[in-house]
Structure formats: C-alpha cells, structure tokens
Amino acid sequence: MTRQRASEFFTKDHADLVPDVVKSQVADPELVQRRREQIAAAAAELFSKNGFYRTTMQQLARQCGFSSGLIYQYAETKEDVLLLALLHVMNRFRREIEQAEDAESPLERVFIALEAYCRVVDQFKAAAMLAYRSTMSLPLEHRSYIKNAEIATNELIATRVRDCIEAGFFRKVDADLVTYQLVLHAHAWSLKSWRFNKLISFDDYVASGFDMFVLALVTDSGRQEYQRFLASRKKAAKSKRRPPASADGGQKLSKQS
Amino acid sequence: MTRQRASEFFTKDHADLVPDVVKSQVADPELVQRRREQIAAAAAELFSKNGFYRTTMQQLARQCGFSSGLIYQYAETKEDVLLLALLHVMNRFRREIEQAEDAESPLERVFIALEAYCRVVDQFKAAAMLAYRSTMSLPLEHRSYIKNAEIATNELIATRVRDCIEAGFFRKVDADLVTYQLVLHAHAWSLKSWRFNKLISFDDYVASGFDMFVLALVTDSGRQEYQRFLASRKKAAKSKRRPPASADGGQKLSKQS
DNA sequence: TTTAAAAATGACTGATTATTCATTCAACAA
DNA sequence: TTGTTGAATGAATAATCAGTCATTTTTAAA
Numbered sequence: 001m002t003r004q005r006a007s008e009f010f011t012k013d014h015a016d017l018v019p020d021v022v023k024s025q026v027a028d029p030e031l032v033q034r035r036r037e038q039i040a041a042a043a044a045e046l047f048s049k050n051g052f053y054r055t056t057m058q059q060l061a062r063q064c065g066f067s068s069g070l071i072y073q074y075a076e077t078k079e080d081v082l083l084l085a086l087l088h089v090m091n092r093f094r095r096e097i098e099q100a101e102d103a104e105s106p107l108e109r110v111f112i113a114l115e116a117y118c119r120v121v122d123q124f125k126a127a128a129m130l131a132y133r134s135t136m137s138l139p140l141e142h143r144s145y146i147k148n149a150e151i152a153t154n155e156l157i158a159t160r161v162r163d164c165i166e167a168g169f170f171r172k173v174d175a176d177l178v179t180y181q182l183v184l185h186a187h188a189w190s191l192k193s194w195r196f197n198k199l200i201s202f203d204d205y206v207a208s209g210f211d212m213f214v215l216a217l218v219t220d221s222g223r224q225e226y227q228r229f230l231a232s233r234k235k236a237a238k239s240k241r242r243p244p245a246s247a248d249g250g251q252k253l254s255k256q257s
Numbered sequence: 258m259t260r261q262r263a264s265e266f267f268t269k270d271h272a273d274l275v276p277d278v279v280k281s282q283v284a285d286p287e288l289v290q291r292r293r294e295q296i297a298a299a300a301a302e303l304f305s306k307n308g309f310y311r312t313t314m315q316q317l318a319r320q321c322g323f324s325s326g327l328i329y330q331y332a333e334t335k336e337d338v339l340l341l342a343l344l345h346v347m348n349r350f351r352r353e354i355e356q357a358e359d360a361e362s363p364l365e366r367v368f369i370a371l372e373a374y375c376r377v378v379d380q381f382k383a384a385a386m387l388a389y390r391s392t393m394s395l396p397l398e399h400r401s402y403i404k405n406a407e408i409a410t411n412e413l414i415a416t417r418v419r420d421c422i423e424a425g426f427f428r429k430v431d432a433d434l435v436t437y438q439l440v441l442h443a444h445a446w447s448l449k450s451w452r453f454n455k456l457i458s459f460d461d462y463v464a465s466g467f468d469m470f471v472l473a474l475v476t477d478s479g480r481q482e483y484q485r486f487l488a489s490r491k492k493a494a495k496s497k498r499r500p501p502a503s504a505d506g507g508q509k510l511s512k513q514s
Numbered sequence: 515t516t517t518a519a520a521a522a523t524g525a526c527t528g529a530t531t532a533t534t535c536a537t538t539c540a541a542c543a544a
Numbered sequence: 545t546t547g548t549t550g551a552a553t554g555a556a557t558a559a560t561c562a563g564t565c566a567t568t569t570t571t572a573a574a
Contacts, residue, residue, distance in 0.1 A: 069565085077562085
C-alpha cells in the first residue's frame with residue numbers, strides 16, 4: 001500500500017524534478033527525456049570516475065554514443081550537465097530507498113530505511129561521492145535543485161523517525177536533526193570507506209550505527225520494542241534473507257568487489 | 258603511555274608531514290619552508306573560496322604577493338600546490354585540537370576534543386570543505402599523505418575514547434569507529450551547515466551530539482560520571498566561559514545577577 | 515516520391531591557462 | 545668594483561576544451 005502510493009507519487013513527480021532551468025533546443029519532450037537520461041547516466045559515470053573538470057565534453061559524448069554537438073541540444077552548458085547528473089544520482093538513491101521492503105514496527109521501518117540508504121550508497125559509492133564533491137561546482141541558482149532533491153529523500157526517513165516518536169519509542173527529539181545524523185551515517189560509508197572497510201563489515205556497520213542511534217534515542221517502551229526487533233532479526237538471519245539459496249544467513253552484503 | 262607516544266610522534270613528525278614528493282628548485286630549506294607556507298596559505302584561501310580548478314596560478318601568485326613563475330620553484334605542478342594547501346589546513350586543524358584545554362575526567366576530555374574539532378571546523382568551514390571536496394583531485398600517490406594526516410588527527414580523539422573505555426565509562430566498543438563518528442559529527446557541521454544552522458545553534462549542536470554518543474556508549478558508572486560532568490558544565494556556564502575551574506568565584510566578570 | 519522540418523554531426527574557433535624560460539635583480543665575496 | 549650565484553620576474557608558449565555552426569542525415573507529412 002505504501003509502495004503503491006509512493007510509485008504514484010514519483011511518476012507524477014519525476015518529471016518535476018528535472019528542472020526547467022536547463023533549456024533544450026529539441027521540441028519533442030519524450031526525446032528530450034530519453035537523451036537527457038543518456039547524458040545524465042554517462043555523465044554520472046565519467047564525473048564520478050574522473051571528476052567534473054577532468055571530464056571533457058568529447059569524452060562525455062563518446063560515452064553517450066553520439067556527437068559532442070548534440071549534448072548542446074539538450075543542455076546549454078557543462079554545468080547544466082552536472083546538474084542533470086547529480087539529480088540522476090539523487091533520484092536513483094531516493095527510488096531505491098522508497099522501494100525498500102516495508103515493515104510493521106516503526107522502529108524496524110527506520111532500520112530498513114537506514115539499511116537501504118547505506119546499501120545504495122555502498123553500491124554507488126563513486127556516485128555518492130560525486131554528489132558530495134561537486135555540488136559546489138554548480139552555479140548558485142542550480143544548487144537549490146540539489147537541496148530540494150536531498151530534502152525530499154531525507155523526508156522519507158524523517159517521517160519514519162517521527163513515527164517512532166509518536167509511537168513513544170523515541171524521546172521527543174528533533175526528527176530532522178536525527179535524520180541528518182542517520183543520513184550522514186550512510187554517507188560516511190562512502191566518504192570513508194577506505195578506512196571503514198578494514199574496521200567493520202557492511203552489515204555490522206549498519207547494525208552498529210542503528211544500535212547507537214536507538215540506544216541514544218530510545219524510551220523505556222522503545223527499549224522493549226528494540227529487544228523484540230533484535231530477536232526477530234536474529235531469527236530472520238538464521239533462516240535466510242532473500243534468495244533461498246545458501247546457508248550462510250544474511251551475511252552476503254558485507255563484502256563487495 | 259599511548260598519549261606520550263602520540264605527542265612524541267607529533268613534535269618529531271611535524272616537518273615530515275610536508276612530504277618530499279613535492280620537489281623544489283631552491284636549495285635553502287628555510288626559505289623553502291617559508292615560501293611554501295605562503296603558497297599553501299594563499300592556496301587554501303583561494304581554493305576554498307573558488308575551488309581548485311577555478312583558481313588560476315596567476316591569481317594564486319597575486320595572492321602570494323609574488324610572480325607566477327616563482328611558484329614553480331617550490332612545487333612542480335598545480336596538484337602539488339593542492340597537496341600543500343590540504344596539508345596546511347589539516348595540520349592547522351590538528352594543532353588547534355591539540356591545543357584545546359585539558360581536563361581531568363576522561364569523559365570531559367572527549368567532550369573537549371569534540372568541541373575543539375567542531376569549533377575549528379566551524380571557524381574554517383570553507384577549508385574543511387576543501388579537504389572533503391578536493392582530495393579526489395589529487396594524483397593517487399599524493400593521497401596517502403592526506404590520509405596519514407587525517408589518521409594522525411583522529412588519533413588525538415581515539416586516545417581519549419580509549420581512556421574512557423579503560424576508565425570503565427564507555428562500553429568496550431571499537432574506539433576507532435567511535436572516533437570516526439565523532440569526527441564525522443564535526444565535519445557534518447561544515448558539510449551541512451546550510452541546513453543545520455536553521456535547526457540548532459553551534460553550542461547545542463556540539464552538546465547534543467556529545468549527549469547522543471554518551472547515551473549510546475556509556476556504562477552505569479559512566480552515566481554517573483556524565484551526570485557529574487553535566488552538573489559542572491552547568492555551573493561553569495553560569496559563571497563564565499573560559500576559566501577552568503579556578504577558585505576566583507567569578508570576580509571579574511559577572512554576566513548577570 | 516518529394517519535401518521540409520527536426521535531429522544529429524564533428525571540424526573548427528576563441529578563450530583560457532598551466533608551464534617555461536630568457537632575462538633581471540640582489541646579495542655577497544674577492 | 546666586479547663577478548658569481550641563486551632567487552625572482554612575467555611575457556610568451558603550447559595545449560586544452562567549451563561551445564558553435566555549416567552541413568548531413570533522418571523522420572514523417574504530403
């Protein structure tokens with residue numbers, strides 16, 4: 001149900017998030033969308049790998065599979081392309097988090113959101129770092145679009161935190177602030193993976209981070225709920241997570257290549 | 258013991274932290290050091306304000322107060338200058354944290370370190386972000402120098418966390434990991450100040466962050482210590498800011514009666 | 515099939531900028 | 545004073561690259 005509402009929201013909203021500050025010469029809106037997606041995807045990849053300034057428009061065109069001139073039919077400047085790339089990445093992140101499996105307990109829902117966020121950051125480390133590094137390369141007028149995209153994603157988590165407060169599991173803390181800490185915990189995995197990787201596995205990172213937040217925020221009734229959550233987690237891990245394949249529990253996400 | 262080793266490490270190490278990968282044409286080492294400090298300071302300022310790629314070597318030379326050619330007597334490439342600038346910033350950060358007032362209680366010492374870190378990040382926001390944004394613009398061989406500088410700074414905090422664990426105030430958590438969270442909390446203030454600023458004041462940010470960590474990490478005996486700490490903080494705030502627990506009874510500065 | 519509009523091309527241009535180097539300067543010793 | 549050396553200069557160079565535009569190709573309407 002939640003998922004249904006969400007997807008409805010995004011089909012509607014998706015177009016809105018490609019801002020009209022970026023002008024196109026081409027009339028056909030469908031083509032514009034398709035080409036821009038090509039451009040954004042290619043740009044996200046190259047910018048992530050080589051950085052914004054080290055990537056030339058010629059390289060980008062080659063990656064897109066068409067000529068350099070064509071890019072300028074769909075964006076006016078290189079900075080426009082950066083904006084498209086960043087929004088591409090951020091929307092993808094948001095979609096992934098939205099599609100995370102749902103749960104009954106508000107506490108568990110926070111955990112699931114955090115895990116989804118960490119997972120997508122882990123999966124697209126380079127892209128996550130791109131967002132961090134390059135926002136400041138945008139012209140000022142473009143930045144608000146990024147901020148909005150970020151706020152929209154954070155709201156997914158903030159809602160769940162608020163639910164925990166309403167349910168009496170969390171103390172009456174500032175949900176936005178806690179959300180930021182959670183988001184940061186996810187981002188940190190990409191920012192500092194060169195260090196974290198050696199200290200801790202992905203699953204443990206998520207779990208220990210969550211543990212920390214819960215211990216800091218929880219009420220007495222929340223503590224009980226957390227115990228229940230941990231117990232059910234343990235049981236779930238003992239059977240399996242997604243695919244009924246291996247016997248090694250849910251540990252597979254911990255190492256990636 | 259660990260502490261002793263750390264400070265020994267730093268007095269000895271300070272010069273070493275200007276890496277010899279950066280070659281200079283000039284013989285006199287004193288002059289090299291002076292000029293490089295000039296260059297690094299100017300570069301840190303300009304790169305912070307306008308970004309690495311948007312800053313030209315001519316601008317940088319002007320900011321230094323000498324000619325563009327001279328820079329190339331003290332560094333071989335623009336990337337070398339970036340490395341100098343980043344190390345300049347990070348060393349400054351470390352020095353500020355080192356110089357933070359000290360205290361008896363291990364718990365308080367963690368707080369002081371966190372506060373010092375947050376303060377310096379707040380004070381040099383742009384420089385802090387520079388470190389985040391630009392490390393990836395460095396050639397691979399340069400990056401390890403940055404990493405080392407970061408590890409050295411973190412060690413200042415990690416030691417204090419370990420002391421808390423040894424004193425029985427904190428659970429037996431991974432001190433390096435907790436340190437990272439603390440550091441991140443400080444960095445977040447610069448990364449996301451555009452959002453945080455509206456939610457919370459600097460002092461509250463530091464205090465609430467610390468509160469969170471303590472609640473999550475503390476043992477029973479630590480909880481008592483934390484109460485004591487909070488009480489003494491409150492008292493200190495009532496008299497004045499700076500003076501550390503002296504017996505002067507607040508004679509020269511009476512905030513309000 | 516013809517035609518015209520839209521989409522796509524990629525060689526080119528103009529501006530920018532990291533780096534070089536022939537020259538000047540300053541300090542000091544003989 | 546003169547000569548030598550290392551430091552400093554800044555105009556010139558060489559390379560790069562964002563953005564343009566005259567031309568070609570594709571699409572689809574007539």
